Amino acid sequence: MKFLKVSLLIVVIAIVGLLVYGLFIPTDLRVVEKISINKPIAEVYDFTKLLKNQSLYSKWQLMDPQMEHYFEGEDGTVGFVSGWKSENPDVGSGEQEIIAIMDGQRIDYELRFFEPFESKSQAFMVFTSTAPDQTEVTWGFDSEMAYPMNLMIPMMDMQVALSDDFSVGLANLKAFLEKN
Template sequence: MGIIKKILIALILIIAVVLIAAAIMPKDYAVEREITINKPVDSVFSYVRSLKNQNEFSVWANLDPKMKSTYTGTDGAVGSISAWESEVKDVGVGEQEITKITEGKRIDFALRFKEPMNDTAVGFMSTESASGNQTKVKWGISGVMPYPMNIMLPMMKMDQMIGNDLQKGLENLKAKMEN
């Protein structure tokens, strides 16, 4: 057997192992962070339900001061959309749409990324009364990494990568709300 044939067989085996591993690996990711804010739940909820306000504390929106933002629909209502365009790779092009509101408790949204890659995710922000006049705010994002790209999920460290930005955004929110 020639050397080229051996190399081709080895490459086929490596590709087969990667594809089989990707088939049995998880495809879903979910990242959540929370913070307690020294403000009553109604004032925190009414602030975070606004997509314009979310751009005030979001780490991603603040990465590019030249980012172009457009809003459609009634801000803070189901169906309202915040779209962004940026030449900064970590911001890119996409939009966020409010898909459901549980009054005073939770906002669900769809995230549609167009650049640098085409992808979708879902997210939420929830508020819950804590002791005294405090509010516990949770922010979460989840999605699906398609096969065979999901083979990279463990290496991407989504919890750390997205989680750090969510935590910083919540810290920004806390600072804004408490000042």
């Protein structure tokens, strides 16, 4: 019986310690990755502004070729929604909406995740011409994870995982555009 009480006390102390730790962890998560693509900015931008094209380079889309998709509106314009549903728990379900466009320069998105958990985040792509036939693409993600959900940031190493996912997507984008 004493062993059970000590074990329970250790578990309670660990949980309380974890919750206290969460009070000191930032609630914001920002990931930004860049790549240089050997194509003119107009070509890179015109391809990338179409959310349907993400199936050709996005790591998440490539993780489940069988996922269901739905689209609402005119692709490449403000208000266009691209939705997905996957049985793969690493992909889940949600939708992405174009919320702002600076033609040839920047696209802003709202990401709405439904599964495996509900959340909203902001994402963006910025396009910068670095030479006549070279474009730097910046892909970023901003999210707010309220306490105690912010504990997931370090526990799941979300910063590194998302950074890796964006890097893979950008490398896929570069390979696809430079090949075609």
